[in-house]
Amino acid sequence: MQTDPLSAKFAALADPTRRAILARLCEGEASVNDLAAPFDMSLPAVSKHLKVLEKAGLISRGREAQWRPARLEPMGMKGIAEWLEHYRRYWDASFDRLDAYLKKIQKGDPRGPGH
Amino acid sequence: MQTDPLSAKFAALADPTRRAILARLCEGEASVNDLAAPFDMSLPAVSKHLKVLEKAGLISRGREAQWRPARLEPMGMKGIAEWLEHYRRYWDASFDRLDAYLKKIQKGDPRGPGH
């Protein structure tokens, strides 16, 4: 696992199973068994996925009797959204004409995000 | 490498070196040597990173003499942005109160919104 938070978040999202888990958690808290049900996968595997998501700050976990319910961490994806925002002008249609204009007048350097 | 495009994009972004390469490409096209300069890393390593980014659809490459300049693929991150948009309500401040309300009814609070 990477050390920097952004890499951890991207890595956590780079797995369809983990994205499906997040989608399921949009409907509310769920136990490990609930989350594992749709997958042809052992319980420890799902448990590991949850640990990856938790370390990435995308979910948090509670304790209720013998259950460890998982829930979405609301601010978890904010870092990704902010990083992505720097690149919005490259795909957003409303910036297409500006982009073309910038390319035309300066072959050299439209200053982009310096990250 | 995963087969589905979204996983490939997320995986490509889950590496600081590759994100730095993308940031550099915001300033314009660059050759492999240019891109490799800031890193304490061999040229083949950078070449591999470029291949990952290209397969993810985040950059494209041309040919000019013996150079293979890389450039940003403008629409490359649109898929990510669209996926992320589904979760916007979980972090966006303008939805904070809705979020709180949803958490309330998730926990089975018998009182409705009017009480």
Place this chain on the structure above:
DNA sequence: GCTGCTGTCAACCGTTCGGTTAAATATTGG
């Protein structure tokens, strides 16, 4: 207590990842 259910831990396994070095492949210019 014991039983059953829930979840994690530990060890293992095959594959992929991120890097290296050395050799091969363009492509241009003299």
Place this chain on the structure above:
DNA sequence: CCAATATTTAACCGAACGGTTGACAGCAGC
């Protein structure tokens, strides 16, 4: 053609990933 420059390919390596199975721990109810 030859030499120089730029880049990729091939083979290899250690570490991390995604999964398994089996043993173990926490908690409720009889």
